[in-house]
Amino acid sequence: MEIIIKCPVCNASNNLNENEKICRRCKNDLSLLFLVKLFSYKYRIIFAQLLLSDNIEEAKENLQKATDLCKEI
Ligand SMILES: [Zn+2]
Numbered sequence: 001m002e003i004i005i006k007c008p009v010c011n012a013s014n015n016l017n018e019n020e021k022i023c024r025r026c027k028n029d030l031s032l033l034f035l036v037k038l039f040s041y042k043y044r045i046i047f048a049q050l051l052l053s054d055n056i057e058e059a060k061e062n063l064q065k066a067t068d069l070c071k072e073i
Contacts, residue, residue: 001018001038001041002016003016003017003041004016005030009028010023014030037070040066040069040070043062043063043066043069044063047059047066
């Protein structure tokens with residue numbers, strides 16, 4: 001899975017994946033940011049699945065988790 005992450009050090013936009021988690025410009029390690037955003041996507045997928053099965057309250061909780069994880073990225 002490829003995820004776009006803006007480097008907090010040099011502001012470069014990076015397309016990161018499981019094998020490439022280093023900023024293309026300044027070479028900083030962005031693996032923790034990658035992991036946080038990956039979990040946010042995971043919660044979004046769970047949110048959609050719960051919504052489709054009419055499990056609204058649990059869906060809302062997962063959407064909130066996804067939102068909280070990506071506030072700072
Ligand atoms: Zn950078």
